[in-house]
Amino acid sequence: MIHSKNKRVVLFLFILLWSGSLAGMQTLEREHTLMPVPKEILWESGIFRLDDTFRINVAGEAGERTFKAATRALRRLSGRTGLFFDQDYITGINQSPEAGLELMCYRTGELKLGEDESYRLRVSSREMIIEAETELGLMHGLETWLQLLESDDEGYFFPAVIIKDEPRFPWRGLMIDVCRHFQPLHVILQNIDAMAAVKMNVLHLHLSDDQGFRMESKAYPLLHQKGSDGLYFTQCQIREIVDYAAERGIRVVPEFDMPSHSTAWFVGYPELSSKDTTYTIERSWGVKDPGMNPASEFTYAFLDTFIAEMTTLFPDPYFHIGGDENNGKWWKENPDIVAFMDSMGFETTHELQTYFVQRVYNIVRKHNRIMAGWGEIYDPEMPRDVLIHFWWPRMKEMEEALLNGFKGIVSNGYYVDHFRTAEYHYLMDPIRPEYVTDTLAARNILGGEAASWAEFVTEELTGLRIWPRTAAIAERFWSPAHIRDVEDMYRRLEKTSLRLEEIGLDHLKNRDMMLRRLAGQRDIAALHVLTGTVEPLEHYSRHRAVERKKYVQHAPLTRLVDAAWSDAPDARNFRFLVRDYLKEPSIEKEKQIREILYRWAENHKKLAPVIDANPILWEIRGLSEDLSRSAQIGLKVLEKKDSWFGPSSKDINQYVRELEKMKAPRGELTLEHLDALIQLVENV
Numbered sequence: 057m058i059h060s061k062n063k064r065v066v067l068f069l070f071i072l073l074w075s076g077s078l079a080g081m082q083t084l085e086r087e088h089t090l091m092p093v094p095k096e097i098l099w100e101s102g103i104f105r106l107d108d109t110f111r112i113n114v115a116g117e118a119g120e121r122t123f124k125a126a127t128r129a130l131r132r133l134s135g136r137t138g139l140f141f142d143q144d145y146i147t148g149i150n151q152s153p154e155a156g157l158e159l160m161c162y163r164t165g166e167l168k169l170g171e172d173e174s175y176r177l178r179v180s181s182r183e184m185i186i187e188a189e190t191e192l193g194l195m196h197g198l199e200t201w202l203q204l205l206e207s208d209d210e211g212y213f214f215p216a217v218i219i220k221d222e223p224r225f226p227w228r229g230l231m232i233d234v235c236r237h238f239q240p241l242h243v244i245l246q247n248i249d250a251m252a253a254v255k256m257n258v259l260h261l262h263l264s265d266d267q268g269f270r271m272e273s274k275a276y277p278l279l280h281q282k283g284s285d286g287l288y289f290t291q292c293q294i295r296e297i298v299d300y301a302a303e304r305g306i307r308v309v310p311e312f313d314m315p316s317h318s319t320a321w322f323v324g325y326p327e328l329s330s331k332d333t334t335y336t337i338e339r340s341w342g343v344k345d346p347g348m349n350p351a352s353e354f355t356y357a358f359l360d361t362f363i364a365e366m367t368t369l370f371p372d373p374y375f376h377i378g379g380d381e382n383n384g385k386w387w388k389e390n391p392d393i394v395a396f397m398d399s400m401g402f403e404t405t406h407e408l409q410t411y412f413v414q415r416v417y418n419i420v421r422k423h424n425r426i427m428a429g430w431g432e433i434y435d436p437e438m439p440r441d442v443l444i445h446f447w448w449p450r451m452k453e454m455e456e457a458l459l460n461g462f463k464g465i466v467s468n469g470y471y472v473d474h475f476r477t478a479e480y481h482y483l484m485d486p487i488r489p490e491y492v493t494d495t496l497a498a499r500n501i502l503g504g505e506a507a508s509w510a511e512f513v514t515e516e517l518t519g520l521r522i523w524p525r526t527a528a529i530a531e532r533f534w535s536p537a538h539i540r541d542v543e544d545m546y547r548r549l550e551k552t553s554l555r556l557e558e559i560g561l562d563h564l565k566n567r568d569m570m571l572r573r574l575a576g577q578r579d580i581a582a583l584h585v586l587t588g589t590v591e592p593l594e595h596y597s598r599h600r601a602v603e604r605k606k607y608v609q610h611a612p613l614t615r616l617v618d619a620a621w622s623d624a625p626d627a628r629n630f631r632f633l634v635r636d637y638l639k640e641p642s643i644e645k646e647k648q649i650r651e652i653l654y655r656w657a658e659n660h661k662k663l664a665p666v667i668d669a670n671p672i673l674w675e676i677r678g679l680s681e682d683l684s685r686s687a688q689i690g691l692k693v694l695e696k697k698d699s700w701f702g703p704s705s706k707d708i709n710q711y712v713r714e715l716e717k718m719k720a721p722r723g724e725l726t727l728e729h730l731d732a733l734i735q736l737v738e739n740v
Contacts, residue, residue: 086215089551090203091527092255092534094221102181102216104156106133106205111143113155119164121303122191123147126159129198136205136558137212157184157201165190167302168373169502173257174222177201179214192305196221196255203555225486225503227465228533229258229309230526232518235265235320236341236510236609238287243518244297249559250523252304254530254552259301260376260505263289264312266319266338266346267609271312275365276358278324283337294369309428310370313378314359315348315412322346328355330386330393339609341511341599345385350412351396360419367423374443375420380430382409410435417442428465436460447471447507451491458497466504470529473509473521475592475622478528478549479542481506485532503533512598514613516570519563524553525623543632550625570619576670582663583616585655586680588626590725592617598724616676617724626652627728634732638739649736650694656687656729675723682718682727689715690733697740711737 084099110133112126126146134141143152165171175188175197186197200221204214230251232239248259263271269283272290280288289297298308314321321328322335329335330349338344349355363375384405387393393408402408413433420427428443431450440461446454447467458464469484486504506522506529513521528545557564571580571587592598598617599607630652637645660680667673667680689711696703703711715734718727 086217088204089548090200091545091548091552092531093536093539093548094200094219095536096220098218100180100216100218103213104179104181104184104216105210106137106139106156106212106214108139108141110139110141110157111152111155112146112157112159113152114146114149114159116149116160117163118149118159118161118191118194121164121305122159122161122194124303125191125195125198129202132202132559133205139212155183157186159194159198160185160187161191161194162189165192167192167305167307169307170226173226173255173305174220175200177217177219177221179204179217181216184214192257193222195252195305199253199255223255223534224536225501225533227258227503227505228256228530229260229465229503229505230256230522231260231262231311231467231505231507232522233262233265233508233510233513234270234289235262235268237514238268238270238284239510239513239515239518240287241289241293241296243515245300246519246560246562247522248297248301248304248306250526250556250561251306251530253556253559254527255534256526256530257305258307258309258505259297260309260311261297262311262313262378262509264320264378265317266344267341268337269320269323271310271366273362273365275361276325279321279362282324283320285337291369298370307372307374308370309372309374309376310366311376311378311428312362312366313380314416315350315379315409316344316346316382317378317380318348319344319346321348325358327352328358330390341607343381343383345383347382347384347386348412349390349393350387350408350415351390351393356415356419359416360422363419363425364423367425373424373426374428375423375425376428376445377413377416377420377433378430379409379413379433380447380449382432384409409433410437414438434462438462443502445505454491455494455497458492458500459494461500463500463502465502467507470504470506471509472506472525472529472622473511473513474596475594475598476525477591477623477628478525478546479623481525482528482532482542482545483540485537487537504529506530511607512613512618516562516566517613517618519561520567520619521622523556523561523563524549527552527556546628567619567621570614573614574616574619574670574672575666578666578669580666582659583666585626585659586663586676586683587616587620587624589624589630589656589683589727589729590616590620590676590679591622591624591627591728592620593721593724593726615672615723620725624728627732630729631732634736638735646694650691653687653690653694657684657691660684676725678722679725679727683729686715686718686727686730686733690736693737693740708737 086099112130114122114126123146171192172189173192173196175186175193177186177197177200186194186201188194188197206213206215269279270288272288273279301308319335319338323337326335328348330347387405387408397408417427426441428445431444431446434444434450434453434457444457444462444464446464451468466486470481486501487498492498506526508522528549571583575583633648637649663680667677693703712734715730719730
């Protein structure tokens with residue numbers, strides 16, 4: 057350890073180091089599991105050996121947020137290593153000047169867009185230092201530091217390294233829909249912890265939609281009393297969420313969707329609507345006709361009072377009004393609204409929507425907030441401080457909006473409820489040449505948000521549907537654009553998933569619970585093998601699946617398609633292995649391929665009794681049979697390739713036709729190893 061009289065000198069020299077870049081310095085090569093990847097890494101020789109005398113010291117202008125973050129990090133380190141540290145709660149400055157880890161920041165920082173989140177981290181054999189301008193940077197540095205922990209035959213250690221890091225984008229968000237299926241308080245808090253672990257900084261809560269109004273309103277209590285089935289956040293719970301997130305450097309942005317996606321508003325207050333009728337909570341999905349009445353002054357007075365109330369609960373400067381998917385049908389059917397359009401000279405419902413959005417903008421500004429909305433709200437005449445949230449509509453107008461001075465965030469490519477792979481999301485950059493080519497326009501992209509819509513997401517599925525893929529999206533928002541190695545991402549994502557479980561996320565244990573339920577408490581080993589090769593139908597295909605009844609809010613989400621990963625790990629690893637084998641054949645690679653195929657070939661024999669005993673699994677019998685049959689084909693081809701003549705072209709063509717037929721979905725699932733197996737069959 058360094059004596060206290062030399063501590064300031066060491067820290068001063070360390071800070072001087074950061075006046076330059078690490079880019080020109082020679083670095084050692086070292087495989088790591090950091091996620092997101094830091095901007096600059098310089099590996100050095102040596103390690104910091106960990107023992108139970110380890111302590112953390114806080115210096116500089118840090119405050120309560122840093123003390124709590126440091127204490128949480130210490131507890132996580134203790135839990136991971138089993139070491140009995142004698143330091144309990146870190147509650148003040150310079151309590152442990154001889155500590156192994158020094159935390160230094162120069163101001164507490166504000167929880168706002170664009171605040172400095174950079175940090176510098178150094179590990180040497182004698183001590184470790186994390187230095188940042190603000191507490192936000194310190195917390196990011198602590199997450200990186202915890203990810204550095206390794207072990208060997210002598211115990212735990214931190215490798216010597218110098219890291220200089222900062223985010224690529226200032227807005228790195230996760231949108232959670234709590235309307236279509238309610239996600240209770242503990243689920244939201246779990247996701248906040250997961251977000252902090254991967255350096256995300258905006259939690260966007262989608263709090264109202266056709267299927268539920270999930271926020272207590274004391275000004276208009278019928279909103280939650282009649283529009284939520286009793287499933288909503290109390291104002292006390294919202295304050296807890298906001299405070300919990302703020303302690304972890306995360307802003308909370310509320311969204312109340314208007315003028316459409318608003319049926320749940322009308323159950324308690326039908327006078328807000330464009331049609332005089334009786335309303336009930338919507339139970340099905342999709343774009344609906346009901347919408348707020350934009351021609352009524354009552355609507356704007358109501359929203360004025362409501363937004364005033366909500367801004368007392370959500371301190372963030374941004375207030376999201378939704379504004380998406382308004383078909384205008386009921387507007388065109390209401391004579392009073394049609395007359396209003398005529399009086400205003402509006403020829404289209406889009407013009408009327410722009411009028412509505414402008415009126416709401418004025419209310420939001422009145423209450424000292426910045427309005428955000430989905431891409432449909434974009435109009436060149438809107439005030440330039442409106443934040444445009446791009447998803448799919450208006451993506452072709454994205455560059456125009458950005459060049460007109462609007463700021464934007466991107467969710468297109470980051471809908472985690474679409475059952476896409478982590479690779480798909482990871483390779484989607486917020487700045488894409490098909491939409492943005494002008495560098496000035498690109499500067500107005502603030503970042504992006506992963507979006508978890510909840511048509512197929514219940515409380516027990518939230519972790520499984522959002523994580524760990526969202527960690528790959530978090531890296532896309534944080535790390536330099538050139539960090540795009542998919543295989544390396546997956547290697548690190550596997551470790552990240554385990555770390556997320558460590559901090560309380562239930563994505564792994566809930567999946568096994570669901571498999572046990574499906575198997576009727578029988579052994580799930582064979583079911584695990586099958587689920588390692590299948591993925592749910594992508595995009596909106598599950599909504600259109602004809603083999604099941606229509607999905608509604610109360611439909612069961614307990615089938616194998618719900619328990620399956622969106623990113624079948626065994627199929628993916630098989631794809632990488634086959635690719636490498638065909639590029640550079642070897643005995644070892646072929647052995648690995650054979651071992652996988654043997655396991656798959658024998659799996660249906662083990663799984664068939666489980667399927668037979670559980671009718672809920674009958675729909676996937678064909679998938680199980682085809683997994684084994686396809687593996688048998690692969691083994692047969694590998695065996696024949698070593699014979700005198702090898703497999704005939706006729707045999708190959710027959711095998712390929714058979715494998716192609718196996719791609720048909722069953723139970724809304726598809727086998728994902730087949731393309732790689734076809735490549736193997738055609739090329740050995």
